[in-house]
Amino acid sequence: MSDDDESARDRGPYPIEGTALVKTAALASVPAASVPELLARVQADLGPRIDSYRRRYERIAAEPDRETFLVEPDHWEAVGERLGLSERERDAVVRAHEAAVERIGSGSGRRDEFDTALEIRSGVVIGVDSDGDDADDTGGG
Secondary structure, X not given: OOHHHHHHHOXXXXXXXXXXXXXXXXXXXXXXXXXXXXXXXXXHHHHHHHHHHHHHOEEEXXXXXXXXXXXXXXXXXXXXXXXXXXXXXXXXXXXHHXXXXXXXXXXXXXXXXXXXXHHHOEEEEEEEOOOOOEOOOOOOO
């Protein structure tokens, strides 16, 4: 298995892994240990909204376990308010999602296109299950 396959298997309850997660943890203004919990909280909020994202925003990538969208620049302010995130926490979430978008762009040969898009919009990566539904569920059952 490749490193990407392995990191996808080891992913937490959020759609961001590997280099994007490491980069965020290293550069965020929040403790690195809190980044996974923060991303899980955001996924739990965004996952049930996936259909709304599909209708409202440009989907730039779709993979079996996640979908990637371009949203308005102030999108994360509304998410942060909904979840009660501090400015630093919100910035860490933005950094993680945009790093994931860059990584997805690199993996698909569209890095320049995605980088240009991120100059005027923000990126959102939402985890989905194999049926295309939100993947905010932590299992159980």
